[in-house]
Amino acid sequence: xxxxxxxxxxxxxxxxxxxxxxxxxxxxxxxxxxxxxxxxxxxxxxxxxxxxxxxxxxxxxxxxxxxxxxxxxxxxxxxxxxxxxxxxxxxxxxxxxxxxxxxxxxxxxxxxxxxxxxxxxxxxxxxxxxxxxxxxxxxxxxxxxxxxxxxxxxxxxxxxxxxxxxxxxxxxxxxxxxxxxxxxxxxxxxxxxxxxxxxxxxxxxxxxxxxxxxxxxxxxxxxxxxxxxxxxxxxxxxxxxxxxxxxxxxxxxxxxxxxxxxxxxxxxxxxxxxx
Amino acid sequence: xxxxxxxxxxxxxxxxxxxxxxxxxxxxxxxxxxxxxxxxxxxxxxxxxxxxxxxxxxxxxxxxxxxxxxxxxxxxxxxxxxxxxxxxxxxxxxxxxxxxxxxxxxxxxxxxxxxxxxxxxxxxxxxxxxxxxxxxxxxxxxxxxxxxxxxxxxxxxxxxxxxxxxxxxxxxxxx
Numbered sequence: 462x463x464x465x466x467x468x469x470x471x472x473x474x475x476x477x478x479x480x481x482x483x484x485x486x487x488x489x490x491x492x493x494x495x496x497x498x499x500x501x502x503x504x505x506x507x508x509x510x511x512x513x514x515x516x517x518x519x520x521x522x523x524x525x526x527x528x529x530x531x532x533x534x535x536x537x538x539x540x541x542x543x544x545x546x547x548x549x550x551x552x553x554x555x556x557x558x559x560x561x562x563x564x565x566x567x568x569x570x571x572x573x574x575x576x577x578x579x580x581x582x583x584x585x586x587x588x589x590x591x592x593x594x595x596x597x598x599x600x601x602x603x604x605x606x607x608x609x610x611x612x613x614x615x616x617x618x619x620x621x622x623x624x625x626x627x628x629x630x631x632x633x634x635x636x637x638x639x640x641x642x643x644x645x646x647x648x649x650x651x652x653x654x655x656x657x658x659x660x661x662x663x664x665x666x667x668x669x670x671x672x673x674x675x676x677x678x679x680x681x682x683x684x685x686x687x688x689x690x691x692x693x694x695x696x697x698x699x700x701x702x703x704x705x706x707x708x709x710x711x712x713x714x715x716x717x718x719x720x721x722x723x724x725x726x727x728x729x730x731x732x733x734x735x736x
Numbered sequence: 737x738x739x740x741x742x743x744x745x746x747x748x749x750x751x752x753x754x755x756x757x758x759x760x761x762x763x764x765x766x767x768x769x770x771x772x773x774x775x776x777x778x779x780x781x782x783x784x785x786x787x788x789x790x791x792x793x794x795x796x797x798x799x800x801x802x803x804x805x806x807x808x809x810x811x812x813x814x815x816x817x818x819x820x821x822x823x824x825x826x827x828x829x830x831x832x833x834x835x836x837x838x839x840x841x842x843x844x845x846x847x848x849x850x851x852x853x854x855x856x857x858x859x860x861x862x863x864x865x866x867x868x869x870x871x872x873x874x875x876x877x878x879x880x881x882x883x884x885x886x887x888x889x890x891x892x893x894x895x896x897x898x899x900x901x902x903x904x905x906x907x908x909x910x911x
Contacts, residue, residue: 474757476767493766500770507774511781518789522797535790555791556783564778594764595771602775656758 470667474591474660502587503595506567537716538562542723550730551723558726561603562719565590569659569711573704590714591659593652600651603722611729619732651721658714662707669703672696 479501482494496504517527524532538559543551572588589595611619623640624633676693679686757763886906893901901909 471757476757476760476763482766487765490765491762492769493762494769495766497763497766499763499767503771503774507778510778514781514786514790518786518793520789520793520796522793522800524793528793531786531790532794535787535794539791539794556787557779559787560775560779560782563782564775589771591758592767593758594767598768598771599775602772660756660758 470664470671473588473663473667498587499589499592499595502571503568503589506564506571506589509571510563510567534563534566535559538719542720546720546723547727547730551726554726554730557606558719558723561599561722562715565599565655565718566712566715568595569715570708572659572663573707573711588659588663590655591663593656596656597648597652599655599718600648604648604651604725607722607725607729610726611732614729615732619729622728622732647721647725651718655714655718658710662703662710666700666703666707669696669699673700 476497476499478495478497480496482496485492485494513527514531517531519525519528521528539555543555543558547554568589572586572590575586611622623637623644625636625640626633628636673693673696676689676696680689680693886903889906889909890901893899
């Protein structure tokens with residue numbers, strides 16, 4: 462049992478420096494601009510995303526497969542989310558929501574599809590969206606942009622969002638507190654949902670992956686221990702099944718994040734129409 | 737819960753602060769800075785290239801399809817109108833042909849009737865002339881018969897009586 466590798470499902474989330482970059486001081490914080498495995502993955506994702514659209518956005522009336530895929534992705538944001546939820550007033554925000562969707566999607570998918578393990582001593586398949594720093598940045602950026610947009614478009618009247626009519630003064634005041642809590646918890650849930658889903662999936666996959674190896678090593682010692690090959694193979698089939706599930710989760714979480722952002726944006730764009 | 741005990745060892749093994757690597761806040765500022773750079777680069781790319789291009793293509797296609805359908809509908813309407821016009825023309829031509837045929841038939845029948853009447857009149861005239869000639873001939877013949885009778889009667893009287901009867905006596909005797 463001494464040669465058995467340690468089961469370290471969290472190891473895959475460790476930030477490792479690839480190249481030491483400059484370090485800035487910003488408000489007492491050390492902003493280390495080093496290229497880490499996380500940064501390299503997100504840059505690779507961005508490059509793949511831009512390369513994909515640069516190659517597929519051909520503007521043909523009859524699209525080929527690549528263009529059809531690009532248009533399908535666009536229609537998920539435009540025709541499935543923005544147009545039905547917000548309506549025509551949502552048009553100016555399509556680029557932001559589409560970027561949100563595509564960035565989360567490519568980072569999620571990369572972490573599942575490209576899980577080829579270690580290469581040249583470096584873990585190249587870093588799950589960027591399992592980093593709370595990243596999901597929190599996305600959530601805070603999206604939430605506060607929408608909130609700021611609300612005040613820019615509607616001024617102080619936008620505070621009326623928290624006022625529930627027909628409750629009287631005291632009841633209304635109590636509801637304002639509840640409404641504000643439920644409103645400002647949104648970025649937290651946005652960040653935690655994505656982070657938790659990707660983190661959980663990768664932990665489980667890593668655990669089953671460790672079981673495959675660990676149990677196979679036990680089985681190699683022969684005799685009755687050979688029975689350990691059975692759970693080893695079962696663990697492997699679990700990885701196959703989980704990979705399928707994680708692909709669904711990867712797409713679904715990108716969609717959910719974008720859908721919620723669209724719903725939140727709708728409150729701002731159509732403020733006063735639905736109340 | 738199993739994972740939590742392992743994550744501790746994993747983190748310790750790599751000299752981290754312990755707990756989830758994601759809560760190592762020293763790693764946050766750099767990741768956030770890079771993520772924002774990446775995100776806004778992609779946003780600019782989407783805003784100025786991908787969205788106008790892809791969205792524009794979809795709209796252009798829908799416009800083209802709508803335009804093509806409208807064109808096709810207009811052409812079909814035109815074709816229908818032309819078909820209706822052609823049918824009306826054909827009906828008119830058929831009616832015209834029928835009218836011409838009827839006219840021709842009526843004219844032919846009238847001509848036939850006229851010719852028939854003409855021929856009948858001619859025949860009647862010829863018949864009348866023949867009858868007149870017959871009457872004249874008979875009258876002439878009757879005169880001759882009367883002369884022959886008188887002569888015969890004169891000869892008979894002369895034979896019986898021995899004397900000639902005068903013409904006046906013969907005429908009176910014939911009554």
